[in-house]
Amino acid sequence: MPSGSMQKVVIHKAGGYEQLKLETHPVPKPGEGQVLIRTEAVGVNYADICVRWGVYESARRFVGWPITPGFEYSGWVEDVGREVKHVKPGDPVFGVTLFNGYSTHVCAPADLVWPKPRALDFEAAAGLLAVHLTAYHGLLQNVVIRPGMRVLVHSAGGGVGSALVQLCKLHNLHVTGVVGRSHKVEYVRRLGADAVIDKSTHSLWDETKRLCPDGYDLIFDANGPETLAQSYAHLKPTGKLLVYGFHSLLPKQGGHINYLKATLGMLRMPRFNPLSMTSENKGVVAFNLSFLFPRADLLHAAVNDLTAWLEAGDIRVPKVRSFALEDVAQAHRVLESGETTGKLVLRTAPRFSASANEATVQGASAPDQ
Structure with a gap:
Protein backbone atom coordinates (compact mmCIF):
# COMPACT_ATOMS: atom_id res chain seq x y z
CA MET A 1 0.00 0.00 0.00
CA PRO A 2 1.53 3.37 -1.00
CA SER A 3 2.68 5.75 1.73
CA GLY A 4 -0.13 8.06 2.76
CA SER A 5 -2.78 5.62 1.52
CA MET A 6 -5.29 3.51 3.35
CA GLN A 7 -7.59 0.61 2.54
CA LYS A 8 -11.30 0.75 3.20
CA VAL A 9 -14.46 -1.11 2.23
CA VAL A 10 -16.76 1.00 0.05
CA ILE A 11 -20.35 0.29 -1.02
CA HIS A 12 -21.44 2.21 -4.11
CA LYS A 13 -25.02 0.95 -4.33
CA ALA A 14 -27.40 -1.27 -2.41
CA GLY A 15 -27.12 -5.00 -2.89
CA GLY A 16 -25.53 -8.27 -1.86
CA TYR A 17 -22.00 -9.25 -0.90
CA GLU A 18 -20.71 -8.29 -4.34
CA GLN A 19 -21.21 -4.62 -3.44
CA LEU A 20 -18.46 -4.74 -0.81
CA LYS A 21 -15.41 -3.25 -2.55
CA LEU A 22 -11.93 -2.94 -1.05
CA GLU A 23 -10.41 0.33 -2.27
CA THR A 24 -7.29 2.42 -1.78
CA HIS A 25 -7.82 6.03 -0.70
CA PRO A 26 -5.67 8.83 0.74
CA VAL A 27 -5.34 8.93 4.52
CA PRO A 28 -7.34 11.93 5.81
CA LYS A 29 -5.82 14.69 7.89
CA PRO A 30 -7.49 15.32 11.25
CA GLY A 31 -9.18 18.69 11.57
CA GLU A 32 -9.63 20.69 14.73
CA GLY A 33 -11.08 18.49 17.45
CA GLN A 34 -10.46 15.30 15.48
CA VAL A 35 -8.26 12.24 15.96
CA LEU A 36 -6.71 10.06 13.25
CA ILE A 37 -6.56 6.40 14.31
CA ARG A 38 -4.66 3.61 12.59
CA THR A 39 -7.04 0.79 13.31
CA GLU A 40 -6.19 -2.70 14.48
CA ALA A 41 -9.75 -4.07 14.35
CA VAL A 42 -13.30 -2.87 13.65
CA GLY A 43 -16.62 -4.23 14.84
CA VAL A 44 -19.20 -5.86 12.57
CA ASN A 45 -22.87 -5.27 13.41
CA TYR A 46 -26.21 -6.16 11.86
CA ALA A 47 -26.67 -2.47 11.18
CA ASP A 48 -23.76 -2.70 8.71
CA ILE A 49 -25.71 -5.28 6.72
CA CYS A 50 -28.69 -2.94 6.68
CA VAL A 51 -26.36 -0.21 5.39
CA ARG A 52 -25.31 -2.53 2.56
CA TRP A 53 -28.95 -3.21 1.72
CA GLY A 54 -29.67 0.53 1.61
CA VAL A 55 -32.32 0.43 4.34
CA TYR A 56 -30.48 1.99 7.31
CA GLU A 57 -32.14 5.33 7.95
CA SER A 58 -29.18 7.28 9.36
CA ALA A 59 -26.99 6.11 6.45
CA ARG A 60 -29.51 7.41 3.95
CA ARG A 61 -30.06 10.64 5.86
CA PHE A 62 -26.46 11.55 6.66
CA VAL A 63 -24.28 9.94 3.95
CA GLY A 64 -25.95 8.33 0.92
CA TRP A 65 -23.78 6.54 -1.69
CA PRO A 66 -20.94 5.68 -1.70
CA ILE A 67 -20.59 4.71 1.95
CA THR A 68 -18.13 2.86 4.16
CA PRO A 69 -19.97 0.99 6.95
CA GLY A 70 -18.70 0.48 10.49
CA PHE A 71 -19.52 2.14 13.83
CA GLU A 72 -16.70 0.99 16.14
CA TYR A 73 -12.97 0.39 16.08
CA SER A 74 -9.79 0.02 18.10
CA GLY A 75 -6.24 1.01 17.21
CA TRP A 76 -3.45 3.55 17.72
CA VAL A 77 -3.59 7.32 17.57
CA GLU A 78 -1.60 8.43 14.54
CA ASP A 79 -2.30 12.18 14.60
CA VAL A 80 -4.50 14.69 16.43
CA GLY A 81 -6.02 18.01 15.50
CA ARG A 82 -5.81 21.23 17.46
CA GLU A 83 -7.36 21.33 20.94
CA VAL A 84 -7.16 17.55 21.42
CA LYS A 85 -5.60 16.94 24.84
CA HIS A 86 -6.86 13.60 26.21
CA VAL A 87 -5.05 11.37 23.70
CA LYS A 88 -1.77 11.72 21.79
CA PRO A 89 0.03 9.91 18.93
CA GLY A 90 0.98 6.38 19.95
CA ASP A 91 -1.87 5.92 22.44
CA PRO A 92 -4.01 2.76 22.19
CA VAL A 93 -7.64 3.80 21.84
CA PHE A 94 -11.12 2.63 20.95
CA GLY A 95 -14.19 4.56 19.93
CA VAL A 96 -17.30 4.98 17.84
CA THR A 97 -17.78 6.66 14.49
CA LEU A 98 -20.84 7.52 12.42
CA PHE A 99 -19.87 5.11 9.58
CA ASN A 100 -16.38 4.84 7.98
CA GLY A 101 -15.25 2.14 10.40
CA TYR A 102 -14.34 -0.59 7.86
CA SER A 103 -10.96 0.98 7.17
CA THR A 104 -7.31 0.84 8.12
CA HIS A 105 -7.61 4.49 9.24
CA VAL A 106 -10.48 6.35 10.89
CA CYS A 107 -10.73 10.12 11.44
CA ALA A 108 -13.12 10.58 14.35
CA PRO A 109 -14.38 13.38 16.60
CA ALA A 110 -12.15 13.52 19.66
CA ASP A 111 -15.09 13.31 22.07
CA LEU A 112 -15.93 9.85 20.65
CA VAL A 113 -12.40 8.46 21.20
CA TRP A 114 -11.34 6.92 24.52
CA PRO A 115 -8.20 5.22 25.89
CA LYS A 116 -8.47 1.46 25.31
CA PRO A 117 -9.23 -0.42 28.53
CA ARG A 118 -6.21 -2.36 29.73
CA ALA A 119 -8.42 -5.41 30.27
CA LEU A 120 -9.16 -5.73 26.54
CA ASP A 121 -7.05 -6.72 23.56
CA PHE A 122 -7.66 -4.80 20.34
CA GLU A 123 -10.15 -7.29 18.87
CA ALA A 124 -12.26 -7.40 22.03
CA ALA A 125 -12.15 -3.59 22.29
CA ALA A 126 -13.28 -3.20 18.67
CA GLY A 127 -16.34 -5.35 19.34
CA LEU A 128 -17.36 -3.79 22.63
CA LEU A 129 -18.89 -0.36 22.20
CA ALA A 130 -21.76 -0.67 19.71
CA VAL A 131 -23.51 -3.49 21.54
CA HIS A 132 -22.67 -2.37 25.08
CA LEU A 133 -23.65 1.26 24.46
CA THR A 134 -26.96 0.03 23.03
CA ALA A 135 -27.53 -2.20 26.06
CA TYR A 136 -26.43 0.48 28.53
CA HIS A 137 -28.59 3.18 26.96
CA GLY A 138 -31.63 0.91 26.85
CA LEU A 139 -31.35 -0.35 30.41
CA LEU A 140 -29.77 2.54 32.31
CA GLN A 141 -30.65 5.72 30.41
CA ASN A 142 -34.26 5.01 29.41
CA PHE A 287 -34.10 4.08 20.05
CA ASN A 288 -31.22 3.76 17.59
CA LEU A 289 -27.58 4.15 18.63
CA SER A 290 -26.53 5.95 15.44
CA PHE A 291 -28.89 8.84 16.25
CA LEU A 292 -27.39 9.06 19.75
CA PHE A 293 -23.91 10.17 18.64
CA PRO A 294 -24.62 13.90 19.15
CA ARG A 295 -25.28 13.13 22.84
CA ALA A 296 -21.64 12.81 23.86
CA ASP A 297 -22.68 13.39 27.48
CA LEU A 298 -24.68 10.15 27.50
CA LEU A 299 -21.98 8.22 25.64
CA HIS A 300 -19.24 9.40 28.01
CA ALA A 301 -21.25 8.36 31.06
CA ALA A 302 -21.80 4.94 29.52
CA VAL A 303 -18.15 4.40 28.50
CA ASN A 304 -16.90 5.50 31.92
CA ASP A 305 -19.12 2.95 33.67
CA LEU A 306 -18.46 0.16 31.18
CA THR A 307 -14.68 0.65 31.40
CA ALA A 308 -14.78 0.60 35.20
CA TRP A 309 -16.89 -2.58 35.24
CA LEU A 310 -14.54 -4.27 32.77
CA GLU A 311 -11.43 -3.34 34.72
CA ALA A 312 -13.07 -4.61 37.94
CA GLY A 313 -14.14 -7.88 36.28
CA ASP A 314 -17.84 -7.15 36.88
CA ILE A 315 -18.68 -7.78 33.22
CA ARG A 316 -16.91 -10.10 30.83
CA VAL A 317 -15.66 -9.22 27.37
CA PRO A 318 -17.80 -10.60 24.56
CA LYS A 319 -16.81 -13.75 22.75
CA VAL A 320 -15.09 -12.56 19.56
CA ARG A 321 -14.64 -14.15 16.14
CA SER A 322 -12.37 -12.25 13.75
CA PHE A 323 -11.99 -12.02 9.97
CA ALA A 324 -9.46 -10.21 7.80
CA LEU A 325 -10.75 -6.96 6.30
CA GLU A 326 -10.69 -8.48 2.83
CA ASP A 327 -13.00 -11.24 4.08
CA VAL A 328 -15.74 -8.78 5.03
CA ALA A 329 -18.25 -10.57 2.77
CA GLN A 330 -17.75 -13.77 4.72
CA ALA A 331 -18.23 -11.90 8.00
CA HIS A 332 -21.53 -10.51 6.71
CA ARG A 333 -22.61 -13.96 5.55
CA VAL A 334 -21.84 -15.52 8.92
CA LEU A 335 -23.67 -12.77 10.82
CA GLU A 336 -26.73 -13.12 8.58
CA SER A 337 -26.85 -16.87 9.30
CA GLY A 338 -28.10 -16.27 12.84
CA GLU A 339 -25.72 -18.94 14.16
CA THR A 340 -23.28 -16.62 15.90
CA THR A 341 -22.83 -15.82 19.58
CA GLY A 342 -20.95 -12.77 20.86
CA LYS A 343 -19.29 -10.42 18.37
CA LEU A 344 -17.63 -10.47 14.96
CA VAL A 345 -14.74 -8.14 14.13
CA LEU A 346 -12.55 -7.37 11.13
CA ARG A 347 -8.77 -7.29 11.54
CA THR A 348 -7.40 -4.24 9.74
CA ALA A 349 -3.63 -4.57 10.21
CA PRO A 350 -2.07 -3.94 6.75
CA ARG A 351 -1.90 -7.15 4.76
CA PHE A 352 -3.26 -6.06 1.39
CA SER A 353 -1.91 -5.88 -2.12
CA ALA A 354 -1.79 -2.34 -3.49
CA SER A 355 -1.50 -3.48 -7.12
CA ALA A 356 -4.99 -2.29 -7.97
CA ASN A 357 -7.02 0.66 -6.82
CA GLU A 358 -10.18 -1.41 -6.38
CA ALA A 359 -11.00 -5.08 -5.92
CA THR A 360 -14.13 -7.02 -5.20
CA VAL A 361 -13.73 -8.32 -1.67
CA GLN A 362 -12.69 -11.96 -1.44
CA GLY A 363 -15.73 -14.21 -1.17
CA ALA A 364 -18.18 -11.58 -2.39
CA SER A 365 -19.13 -13.61 -5.46
CA ALA A 366 -19.11 -16.98 -3.74
CA PRO A 367 -22.36 -18.98 -3.72
CA ASP A 368 -24.75 -18.17 -0.89
CA GLN A 369 -24.60 -20.52 2.08
Whole structure:
Protein backbone atom coordinates (compact mmCIF):
# COMPACT_ATOMS: atom_id res chain seq x y z
CA MET A 1 0.00 0.00 0.00
CA PRO A 2 1.53 3.37 -1.00
CA SER A 3 2.68 5.75 1.73
CA GLY A 4 -0.13 8.06 2.76
CA SER A 5 -2.78 5.62 1.52
CA MET A 6 -5.29 3.51 3.35
CA GLN A 7 -7.59 0.61 2.54
CA LYS A 8 -11.30 0.75 3.20
CA VAL A 9 -14.46 -1.11 2.23
CA VAL A 10 -16.76 1.00 0.05
CA ILE A 11 -20.35 0.29 -1.02
CA HIS A 12 -21.44 2.21 -4.11
CA LYS A 13 -25.02 0.95 -4.33
CA ALA A 14 -27.40 -1.27 -2.41
CA GLY A 15 -27.12 -5.00 -2.89
CA GLY A 16 -25.53 -8.27 -1.86
CA TYR A 17 -22.00 -9.25 -0.90
CA GLU A 18 -20.71 -8.29 -4.34
CA GLN A 19 -21.21 -4.62 -3.44
CA LEU A 20 -18.46 -4.74 -0.81
CA LYS A 21 -15.41 -3.25 -2.55
CA LEU A 22 -11.93 -2.94 -1.05
CA GLU A 23 -10.41 0.33 -2.27
CA THR A 24 -7.29 2.42 -1.78
CA HIS A 25 -7.82 6.03 -0.70
CA PRO A 26 -5.67 8.83 0.74
CA VAL A 27 -5.34 8.93 4.52
CA PRO A 28 -7.34 11.93 5.81
CA LYS A 29 -5.82 14.69 7.89
CA PRO A 30 -7.49 15.32 11.25
CA GLY A 31 -9.18 18.69 11.57
CA GLU A 32 -9.63 20.69 14.73
CA GLY A 33 -11.08 18.49 17.45
CA GLN A 34 -10.46 15.30 15.48
CA VAL A 35 -8.26 12.24 15.96
CA LEU A 36 -6.71 10.06 13.25
CA ILE A 37 -6.56 6.40 14.31
CA ARG A 38 -4.66 3.61 12.59
CA THR A 39 -7.04 0.79 13.31
CA GLU A 40 -6.19 -2.70 14.48
CA ALA A 41 -9.75 -4.07 14.35
CA VAL A 42 -13.30 -2.87 13.65
CA GLY A 43 -16.62 -4.23 14.84
CA VAL A 44 -19.20 -5.86 12.57
CA ASN A 45 -22.87 -5.27 13.41
CA TYR A 46 -26.21 -6.16 11.86
CA ALA A 47 -26.67 -2.47 11.18
CA ASP A 48 -23.76 -2.70 8.71
CA ILE A 49 -25.71 -5.28 6.72
CA CYS A 50 -28.69 -2.94 6.68
CA VAL A 51 -26.36 -0.21 5.39
CA ARG A 52 -25.31 -2.53 2.56
CA TRP A 53 -28.95 -3.21 1.72
CA GLY A 54 -29.67 0.53 1.61
CA VAL A 55 -32.32 0.43 4.34
CA TYR A 56 -30.48 1.99 7.31
CA GLU A 57 -32.14 5.33 7.95
CA SER A 58 -29.18 7.28 9.36
CA ALA A 59 -26.99 6.11 6.45
CA ARG A 60 -29.51 7.41 3.95
CA ARG A 61 -30.06 10.64 5.86
CA PHE A 62 -26.46 11.55 6.66
CA VAL A 63 -24.28 9.94 3.95
CA GLY A 64 -25.95 8.33 0.92
CA TRP A 65 -23.78 6.54 -1.69
CA PRO A 66 -20.94 5.68 -1.70
CA ILE A 67 -20.59 4.71 1.95
CA THR A 68 -18.13 2.86 4.16
CA PRO A 69 -19.97 0.99 6.95
CA GLY A 70 -18.70 0.48 10.49
CA PHE A 71 -19.52 2.14 13.83
CA GLU A 72 -16.70 0.99 16.14
CA TYR A 73 -12.97 0.39 16.08
CA SER A 74 -9.79 0.02 18.10
CA GLY A 75 -6.24 1.01 17.21
CA TRP A 76 -3.45 3.55 17.72
CA VAL A 77 -3.59 7.32 17.57
CA GLU A 78 -1.60 8.43 14.54
CA ASP A 79 -2.30 12.18 14.60
CA VAL A 80 -4.50 14.69 16.43
CA GLY A 81 -6.02 18.01 15.50
CA ARG A 82 -5.81 21.23 17.46
CA GLU A 83 -7.36 21.33 20.94
CA VAL A 84 -7.16 17.55 21.42
CA LYS A 85 -5.60 16.94 24.84
CA HIS A 86 -6.86 13.60 26.21
CA VAL A 87 -5.05 11.37 23.70
CA LYS A 88 -1.77 11.72 21.79
CA PRO A 89 0.03 9.91 18.93
CA GLY A 90 0.98 6.38 19.95
CA ASP A 91 -1.87 5.92 22.44
CA PRO A 92 -4.01 2.76 22.19
CA VAL A 93 -7.64 3.80 21.84
CA PHE A 94 -11.12 2.63 20.95
CA GLY A 95 -14.19 4.56 19.93
CA VAL A 96 -17.30 4.98 17.84
CA THR A 97 -17.78 6.66 14.49
CA LEU A 98 -20.84 7.52 12.42
CA PHE A 99 -19.87 5.11 9.58
CA ASN A 100 -16.38 4.84 7.98
CA GLY A 101 -15.25 2.14 10.40
CA TYR A 102 -14.34 -0.59 7.86
CA SER A 103 -10.96 0.98 7.17
CA THR A 104 -7.31 0.84 8.12
CA HIS A 105 -7.61 4.49 9.24
CA VAL A 106 -10.48 6.35 10.89
CA CYS A 107 -10.73 10.12 11.44
CA ALA A 108 -13.12 10.58 14.35
CA PRO A 109 -14.38 13.38 16.60
CA ALA A 110 -12.15 13.52 19.66
CA ASP A 111 -15.09 13.31 22.07
CA LEU A 112 -15.93 9.85 20.65
CA VAL A 113 -12.40 8.46 21.20
CA TRP A 114 -11.34 6.92 24.52
CA PRO A 115 -8.20 5.22 25.89
CA LYS A 116 -8.47 1.46 25.31
CA PRO A 117 -9.23 -0.42 28.53
CA ARG A 118 -6.21 -2.36 29.73
CA ALA A 119 -8.42 -5.41 30.27
CA LEU A 120 -9.16 -5.73 26.54
CA ASP A 121 -7.05 -6.72 23.56
CA PHE A 122 -7.66 -4.80 20.34
CA GLU A 123 -10.15 -7.29 18.87
CA ALA A 124 -12.26 -7.40 22.03
CA ALA A 125 -12.15 -3.59 22.29
CA ALA A 126 -13.28 -3.20 18.67
CA GLY A 127 -16.34 -5.35 19.34
CA LEU A 128 -17.36 -3.79 22.63
CA LEU A 129 -18.89 -0.36 22.20
CA ALA A 130 -21.76 -0.67 19.71
CA VAL A 131 -23.51 -3.49 21.54
CA HIS A 132 -22.67 -2.37 25.08
CA LEU A 133 -23.65 1.26 24.46
CA THR A 134 -26.96 0.03 23.03
CA ALA A 135 -27.53 -2.20 26.06
CA TYR A 136 -26.43 0.48 28.53
CA HIS A 137 -28.59 3.18 26.96
CA GLY A 138 -31.63 0.91 26.85
CA LEU A 139 -31.35 -0.35 30.41
CA LEU A 140 -29.77 2.54 32.31
CA GLN A 141 -30.65 5.72 30.41
CA ASN A 142 -34.26 5.01 29.41
CA VAL A 143 -35.94 3.37 32.40
CA VAL A 144 -35.69 3.40 36.18
CA ILE A 145 -34.64 -0.03 37.44
CA ARG A 146 -35.05 -1.62 40.85
CA PRO A 147 -33.46 -4.83 42.16
CA GLY A 148 -35.52 -7.92 41.48
CA MET A 149 -37.28 -6.62 38.37
CA ARG A 150 -38.14 -9.36 35.86
CA VAL A 151 -36.56 -8.87 32.45
CA LEU A 152 -37.00 -10.79 29.18
CA VAL A 153 -34.18 -10.42 26.62
CA HIS A 154 -34.79 -11.60 23.06
CA SER A 155 -31.75 -12.74 21.02
CA ALA A 156 -29.85 -13.16 24.27
CA GLY A 157 -26.95 -14.96 22.59
CA GLY A 158 -26.16 -12.09 20.23
CA GLY A 159 -24.04 -9.02 20.83
CA VAL A 160 -26.59 -6.67 22.42
CA GLY A 161 -28.39 -9.55 24.11
CA SER A 162 -25.18 -10.81 25.72
CA ALA A 163 -24.44 -7.32 27.01
CA LEU A 164 -27.98 -6.88 28.33
CA VAL A 165 -27.89 -10.16 30.26
CA GLN A 166 -24.67 -9.13 32.00
CA LEU A 167 -25.77 -5.57 32.76
CA CYS A 168 -29.08 -6.83 34.15
CA LYS A 169 -27.36 -9.30 36.47
CA LEU A 170 -24.87 -6.63 37.56
CA HIS A 171 -27.88 -4.61 38.76
CA ASN A 172 -29.58 -7.56 40.52
CA LEU A 173 -32.39 -8.06 38.02
CA HIS A 174 -33.98 -11.44 37.23
CA VAL A 175 -33.24 -12.26 33.58
CA THR A 176 -34.84 -14.68 31.15
CA GLY A 177 -32.94 -14.95 27.87
CA VAL A 178 -34.48 -16.10 24.59
CA VAL A 179 -32.35 -17.90 21.97
CA GLY A 180 -33.18 -19.35 18.58
CA ARG A 181 -30.58 -22.14 18.48
CA SER A 182 -29.94 -24.85 21.06
CA HIS A 183 -26.16 -24.37 21.03
CA LYS A 184 -26.66 -20.86 22.45
CA VAL A 185 -28.44 -21.99 25.62
CA GLU A 186 -25.35 -22.82 27.67
CA TYR A 187 -23.57 -19.66 26.49
CA VAL A 188 -26.41 -17.47 27.80
CA ARG A 189 -26.53 -19.42 31.07
CA ARG A 190 -22.83 -18.77 31.57
CA LEU A 191 -23.49 -15.05 31.13
CA GLY A 192 -25.69 -15.27 34.22
CA ALA A 193 -29.25 -15.64 32.90
CA ASP A 194 -31.65 -17.04 35.49
CA ALA A 195 -33.59 -18.90 32.78
CA VAL A 196 -33.16 -19.49 29.05
CA ILE A 197 -35.94 -20.21 26.54
CA ASP A 198 -34.84 -22.12 23.44
CA LYS A 199 -37.59 -21.24 20.97
CA SER A 200 -36.31 -23.85 18.51
CA THR A 201 -37.48 -26.61 20.91
CA HIS A 202 -40.12 -24.92 23.11
CA SER A 203 -43.15 -22.71 22.60
CA LEU A 204 -41.77 -19.22 23.20
CA TRP A 205 -44.87 -17.62 24.66
CA ASP A 206 -45.98 -20.66 26.67
CA GLU A 207 -42.56 -20.69 28.34
CA THR A 208 -42.60 -16.93 28.75
CA LYS A 209 -45.92 -17.16 30.58
CA ARG A 210 -44.89 -20.18 32.65
CA LEU A 211 -41.70 -18.53 33.88
CA CYS A 212 -43.37 -15.24 34.81
CA PRO A 213 -47.18 -15.55 35.01
CA ASP A 214 -47.69 -11.97 36.20
CA GLY A 215 -45.73 -10.45 33.32
CA TYR A 216 -42.35 -8.77 32.90
CA ASP A 217 -41.14 -5.38 34.02
CA LEU A 218 -38.88 -4.95 30.98
CA ILE A 219 -38.72 -6.73 27.63
CA PHE A 220 -35.91 -5.99 25.15
CA ASP A 221 -36.90 -6.81 21.57
CA ALA A 222 -35.08 -6.17 18.29
CA ASN A 223 -37.01 -8.81 16.31
CA GLY A 224 -39.73 -6.62 14.83
CA PRO A 225 -43.22 -7.84 13.87
CA GLU A 226 -42.38 -11.47 14.67
CA THR A 227 -42.54 -10.82 18.41
CA LEU A 228 -43.37 -7.18 19.22
CA ALA A 229 -47.11 -7.58 19.78
CA GLN A 230 -46.72 -10.58 22.08
CA SER A 231 -43.80 -8.95 23.89
CA TYR A 232 -46.06 -6.02 24.71
CA ALA A 233 -48.85 -8.39 25.78
CA HIS A 234 -46.51 -10.11 28.26
CA LEU A 235 -45.63 -6.90 30.13
CA LYS A 236 -47.02 -6.40 33.61
CA PRO A 237 -48.68 -3.08 34.53
CA THR A 238 -45.96 -0.38 34.58
CA GLY A 239 -43.87 -2.60 32.27
CA LYS A 240 -41.80 -1.21 29.42
CA LEU A 241 -41.09 -2.69 25.98
CA LEU A 242 -37.70 -1.49 24.69
CA VAL A 243 -37.26 -1.67 20.91
CA TYR A 244 -33.93 -1.19 19.18
CA GLY A 245 -34.24 -3.09 15.87
CA PHE A 246 -36.50 -4.96 13.46
CA HIS A 247 -34.54 -8.03 12.34
CA SER A 248 -37.52 -10.14 11.30
CA LEU A 249 -38.39 -7.55 8.64
CA LEU A 250 -35.25 -8.61 6.79
CA PRO A 251 -33.78 -11.95 5.66
CA LYS A 252 -31.21 -13.67 7.86
CA GLN A 253 -29.06 -14.96 4.99
CA GLY A 254 -28.68 -14.89 1.25
CA GLY A 255 -27.17 -11.44 0.86
CA HIS A 256 -30.27 -9.74 -0.56
CA ILE A 257 -33.49 -8.40 0.92
CA ASN A 258 -36.68 -10.35 0.30
CA TYR A 259 -38.84 -7.31 -0.42
CA LEU A 260 -42.09 -9.30 -0.33
CA LYS A 261 -41.24 -10.53 3.17
CA ALA A 262 -40.30 -7.00 4.22
CA THR A 263 -43.60 -5.59 2.91
CA LEU A 264 -45.63 -8.29 4.67
CA GLY A 265 -43.65 -7.61 7.82
CA MET A 266 -44.51 -3.91 7.67
CA LEU A 267 -48.19 -4.79 7.38
CA ARG A 268 -47.85 -6.96 10.51
CA MET A 269 -46.09 -4.25 12.50
CA PRO A 270 -48.13 -3.59 15.66
CA ARG A 271 -49.56 -0.12 16.30
CA PHE A 272 -49.45 1.02 19.90
CA ASN A 273 -52.41 3.22 20.86
CA PRO A 274 -51.62 5.86 23.52
CA LEU A 275 -55.15 5.55 24.95
CA SER A 276 -54.78 1.79 25.41
CA MET A 277 -51.24 2.18 26.74
CA THR A 278 -52.50 4.62 29.35
CA SER A 279 -55.29 2.36 30.59
CA GLU A 280 -53.02 -0.70 30.54
CA ASN A 281 -50.24 1.29 32.24
CA LYS A 282 -47.59 0.00 29.82
CA GLY A 283 -45.01 1.83 27.74
CA VAL A 284 -42.90 1.44 24.60
CA VAL A 285 -39.42 2.98 24.27
CA ALA A 286 -37.59 2.87 20.93
CA PHE A 287 -34.10 4.08 20.05
CA ASN A 288 -31.22 3.76 17.59
CA LEU A 289 -27.58 4.15 18.63
CA SER A 290 -26.53 5.95 15.44
CA PHE A 291 -28.89 8.84 16.25
CA LEU A 292 -27.39 9.06 19.75
CA PHE A 293 -23.91 10.17 18.64
CA PRO A 294 -24.62 13.90 19.15
CA ARG A 295 -25.28 13.13 22.84
CA ALA A 296 -21.64 12.81 23.86
CA ASP A 297 -22.68 13.39 27.48
CA LEU A 298 -24.68 10.15 27.50
CA LEU A 299 -21.98 8.22 25.64
CA HIS A 300 -19.24 9.40 28.01
CA ALA A 301 -21.25 8.36 31.06
CA ALA A 302 -21.80 4.94 29.52
CA VAL A 303 -18.15 4.40 28.50
CA ASN A 304 -16.90 5.50 31.92
CA ASP A 305 -19.12 2.95 33.67
CA LEU A 306 -18.46 0.16 31.18
CA THR A 307 -14.68 0.65 31.40
CA ALA A 308 -14.78 0.60 35.20
CA TRP A 309 -16.89 -2.58 35.24
CA LEU A 310 -14.54 -4.27 32.77
CA GLU A 311 -11.43 -3.34 34.72
CA ALA A 312 -13.07 -4.61 37.94
CA GLY A 313 -14.14 -7.88 36.28
CA ASP A 314 -17.84 -7.15 36.88
CA ILE A 315 -18.68 -7.78 33.22
CA ARG A 316 -16.91 -10.10 30.83
CA VAL A 317 -15.66 -9.22 27.37
CA PRO A 318 -17.80 -10.60 24.56
CA LYS A 319 -16.81 -13.75 22.75
CA VAL A 320 -15.09 -12.56 19.56
CA ARG A 321 -14.64 -14.15 16.14
CA SER A 322 -12.37 -12.25 13.75
CA PHE A 323 -11.99 -12.02 9.97
CA ALA A 324 -9.46 -10.21 7.80
CA LEU A 325 -10.75 -6.96 6.30
CA GLU A 326 -10.69 -8.48 2.83
CA ASP A 327 -13.00 -11.24 4.08
CA VAL A 328 -15.74 -8.78 5.03
CA ALA A 329 -18.25 -10.57 2.77
CA GLN A 330 -17.75 -13.77 4.72
CA ALA A 331 -18.23 -11.90 8.00
CA HIS A 332 -21.53 -10.51 6.71
CA ARG A 333 -22.61 -13.96 5.55
CA VAL A 334 -21.84 -15.52 8.92
CA LEU A 335 -23.67 -12.77 10.82
CA GLU A 336 -26.73 -13.12 8.58
CA SER A 337 -26.85 -16.87 9.30
CA GLY A 338 -28.10 -16.27 12.84
CA GLU A 339 -25.72 -18.94 14.16
CA THR A 340 -23.28 -16.62 15.90
CA THR A 341 -22.83 -15.82 19.58
CA GLY A 342 -20.95 -12.77 20.86
CA LYS A 343 -19.29 -10.42 18.37
CA LEU A 344 -17.63 -10.47 14.96
CA VAL A 345 -14.74 -8.14 14.13
CA LEU A 346 -12.55 -7.37 11.13
CA ARG A 347 -8.77 -7.29 11.54
CA THR A 348 -7.40 -4.24 9.74
CA ALA A 349 -3.63 -4.57 10.21
CA PRO A 350 -2.07 -3.94 6.75
CA ARG A 351 -1.90 -7.15 4.76
CA PHE A 352 -3.26 -6.06 1.39
CA SER A 353 -1.91 -5.88 -2.12
CA ALA A 354 -1.79 -2.34 -3.49
CA SER A 355 -1.50 -3.48 -7.12
CA ALA A 356 -4.99 -2.29 -7.97
CA ASN A 357 -7.02 0.66 -6.82
CA GLU A 358 -10.18 -1.41 -6.38
CA ALA A 359 -11.00 -5.08 -5.92
CA THR A 360 -14.13 -7.02 -5.20
CA VAL A 361 -13.73 -8.32 -1.67
CA GLN A 362 -12.69 -11.96 -1.44
CA GLY A 363 -15.73 -14.21 -1.17
CA ALA A 364 -18.18 -11.58 -2.39
CA SER A 365 -19.13 -13.61 -5.46
CA ALA A 366 -19.11 -16.98 -3.74
CA PRO A 367 -22.36 -18.98 -3.72
CA ASP A 368 -24.75 -18.17 -0.89
CA GLN A 369 -24.60 -20.52 2.08
